[in-house]
Amino acid sequence: MIRVRFWGCRGSVASPGRATARYGGNTACVHVVGYDSHEPGAGAHPDNPQVVLDGGTGLALLQSVLMRGLLGRGKGHAHVMLTHFHWDHLIGLPFFTPLFIPGNKVSFYGACDQRVQSSIERLFTSVYSPIKGTEHLAAELEYRKLDPTGETVDGFEVSVADNRHPGGALSIRLQYGDRSIVYSTDHEIGDEAIDEKLVELARGADLWIMDAQYRPEQLARHIGWGHSSHIDAVRLALRAKVRKVALFHHKPDHDDHELDRMGLEAQQEAGDHGLKIVVARDGLVMDL
Amino acid sequence: MRGEAMKMTIFGARGSYPLSRRDQLRYGGNSTCIHFQTASGDDLILDGGSGIRLLGDEMMTRQFGSGQGRAYILVGHTHWDHILGYPFFAPFYRPGNRFVVVSAGQTNAHIREILSGQHEDMHFPVPFEDLSADLEYLTFRPGQHLALGGFKVETVQLNHPGITVGYRIEADGAVATVFTDTARVTKARLGDGMGGPDPDDGFSKEFKSRLAHCARGSNVLVHDSHFLEHEIVGRYHWGHSTFEDALEMAHLADVGTLVLFHHAPEHSDAVVDEKLAMARDLADGVSVEAACEGMTMELGRSRRPQSGEWQADVVDWGADGGQKGAL
Numbered sequence: 372m373i374r375v376r377f378w379g380c381r382g383s384v385a386s387p388g389r390a391t392a393r394y395g396g397n398t399a400c401v402h403v404v405g406y407d408s409h410e411p412g413a414g415a416h417p418d419n420p421q422v423v424l425d426g427g428t429g430l431a432l433l434q435s436v437l438m439r440g441l442l443g444r445g446k447g448h449a450h451v452m453l454t455h456f457h458w459d460h461l462i463g464l465p466f467f468t469p470l471f472i473p474g475n476k477v478s479f480y481g482a483c484d485q486r487v488q489s490s491i492e493r494l495f496t497s498v499y500s501p502i503k504g505t506e507h508l509a510a511e512l513e514y515r516k517l518d519p520t521g522e523t524v525d526g527f528e529v530s531v532a533d534n535r536h537p538g539g540a541l542s543i544r545l546q547y548g549d550r551s552i553v554y555s556t557d558h559e560i561g562d563e564a565i566d567e568k569l570v571e572l573a574r575g576a577d578l579w580i581m582d583a584q585y586r587p588e589q590l591a592r593h594i595g596w597g598h599s600s601h602i603d604a605v606r607l608a609l610r611a612k613v614r615k616v617a618l619f620h621h622k623p624d625h626d627d628h629e630l631d632r633m634g635l636e637a638q639q640e641a642g643d644h645g646l647k648i649v650v651a652r653d654g655l656v657m658d659l
Numbered sequence: 660m661r662g663e664a665m666k667m668t669i670f671g672a673r674g675s676y677p678l679s680r681r682d683q684l685r686y687g688g689n690s691t692c693i694h695f696q697t698a699s700g701d702d703l704i705l706d707g708g709s710g711i712r713l714l715g716d717e718m719m720t721r722q723f724g725s726g727q728g729r730a731y732i733l734v735g736h737t738h739w740d741h742i743l744g745y746p747f748f749a750p751f752y753r754p755g756n757r758f759v760v761v762s763a764g765q766t767n768a769h770i771r772e773i774l775s776g777q778h779e780d781m782h783f784p785v786p787f788e789d790l791s792a793d794l795e796y797l798t799f800r801p802g803q804h805l806a807l808g809g810f811k812v813e814t815v816q817l818n819h820p821g822i823t824v825g826y827r828i829e830a831d832g833a834v835a836t837v838f839t840d841t842a843r844v845t846k847a848r849l850g851d852g853m854g855g856p857d858p859d860d861g862f863s864k865e866f867k868s869r870l871a872h873c874a875r876g877s878n879v880l881v882h883d884s885h886f887l888e889h890e891i892v893g894r895y896h897w898g899h900s901t902f903e904d905a906l907e908m909a910h911l912a913d914v915g916t917l918v919l920f921h922h923a924p925e926h927s928d929a930v931v932d933e934k935l936a937m938a939r940d941l942a943d944g945v946s947v948e949a950a951c952e953g954m955t956m957e958l959g960r961s962r963r964p965q966s967g968e969w970q971a972d973v974v975d976w977g978a979d980g981g982q983k984g985a986l
């Protein structure tokens with residue numbers, strides 16, 4: 372089984388405040404845990420197989436959970452997969468506590484190992500960070516390219532496909548046992564060849580986490596910015612016959628009421644095809 | 660609304676990184692940004708943490724929305740929490756607006772490189788060249804005095820990794836001093852060029868009195884209060900203070916109001932409430948507040964206004980004058 376917990380669902384920049392209190396204002400970070408037992412609470416064990424998707428500001432909330440496991444004792448190995456290298460997906464990493472504990476290992480994955488490494492190093496350079504360089508981090512670091520032909524990471528079968536996004540971004544599918552989730556943040560729907568590959572990647576998944584930054588009328592003014600509307604997301608999800616969609620990468624100035632409305636509109640668009648729509652929010656847990 | 664005096668508004672009070680938590684709604688989760696406005700409407704911004712996005716939205720409802728705004732931007736330092744909001748500052752994308760970015764450094768190219776680095780195509784979809792407002796740069800050495808339009812500004816290097824600047828900002832006869840990030844100097848020396856042979860060489864005392872001189876008689880001192888005493892042990896080199904350190908500086912400098920600032924991301928509203936209550940218990944004549952998003956203070960006349968012989972080292976005359984640059 373898979374437990375998914377959302378820690379940051381915003382795009383672009385963190386937008387904390389009263390207007391966004393229910394859905395949360397942290398930028399992209401999703402924790403995916405695999406577990407086998409049916410016993411209650413099995414999904415919550417700190418040392419289950421697990422993967423972190425993106426390192427936005429939500430990571431600051433997730434890290435306290437991770438620290439309860441082996442990572443808190445300097446015996447852990449964190450797997451952090453980066454869809455791409457835009458700041459909103461990285462900016463939680465400069466204060467990621469497991470990096471400061473000797474004995475830990477942190478593996479960063481992305482479309483290209485050199486770009487993963489240069490991004491992480493950039494975050495810690497002395498102009499931007501008091502740490503003054505990754506050489507001062509206590510944990511062992513590893514930079515890896517996500518294999519486009521598929522691989523296994525901490526018990527998860529991982530496969531990827533390219534999004535349509537300025538500078539590129541990856542969609543990541545994680546399969547654990549017979550359960551699967553697909554994470555497609557930062558993708559602009561509309562290029563049929565790319566969309567078809569994503570539909571193939573997502574086919575039959577239990578959950579598809581999808582970029583739904585804009586309303587259609589906003590999208591019209593932001594063609595080429597690399598994000599989608601909630602309506603387009605639902606239409607693509609119907610093609611892939613997934614069970615559930617989590618609308619994700621919310622626009623920073625969309626308040627809670629706006630996201631409520633977008634959720635209802637998306638569910639309406641899904642019609643009676645049995646597709647369930649969830650608007651992702653910080654703290655949301657889904658057991659699949 | 661313009662009043663009789665300089666107005667200070669907090670748009671981000673959080674340190675280290677912005678964070679969204681339901682138990683932090685009162686003090687807010689945006690990272691550092693403070694806005695100053697003189698009675699005659701001159702704008703000055705200190706720091707571009709995530710709070711600057713909200714300030715920018717407010718400014719766009721004024722003359723910045725039609726490309727007729729001008730403002731000074733003081734760069735405290737360039738750690739992420741203090742700059743990550745600039746790419747989301749809407750007035751930067753409106754042609755006609757003019758900004759003077761004021762920072763400590765050797766060359767204008769240096770700060771431009773740091774700001775444009777946030778827009779590298781690998782990390783941000785909008786190139787720096789798309790900032791259609793007019794950005795100018797003004798650099799100084801910490802310790803120098805700056806005349807910026809209607810603002811008289813004094814500068815001092817703080818005790819924080821790299822070069823971090825504390826600012827004394829005077830206008831309309833009122834003074835606000837801001838020390839966003841600074842560590843307990845008796846425990847660590849962190850700023851570039853601040854290393855010294857031993858802890859008893861008088862440096863600590865000299866350093867504190869330099870900061871106190873900068874903040875002397877301020878109506879308001881906004882000061883780093885990141886850690887609680889039990890948290891700072893072993894973390895002196897992180898570059899932050901406790902509220903006790905902030906109070907010590909407030910007393911040394913004889914300020915009217917101390918505003919506790921740079922709240923730790925781990926601290927809920929209840930913890931900041933507690934920090935504020937403890938600080939008030941020890942305040943001994945200083946009034947104490949905790950910075951929260953949206954907090955506005957109208958600053959009355961300073962208790963110790965500037966003496967007549969104040970001399971600027973760097974001058975930007977503002978909208979009316981053509982002259983600019985180091986004297």
Ligand SMILES: [Zn+2]
Pocket residue numbers: 382383399457459460557620
């Ligand atoms: Zn993004």
Ligand SMILES: [Zn+2]
Pocket residue numbers: 455457536540557597
């Ligand atoms: Zn992106």
Ligand SMILES: [Zn+2]
Pocket residue numbers: 674675738740741839840921
């Ligand atoms: Zn800071």
Ligand SMILES: [Zn+2]
Pocket residue numbers: 501736738819840898
């Ligand atoms: Zn700093």
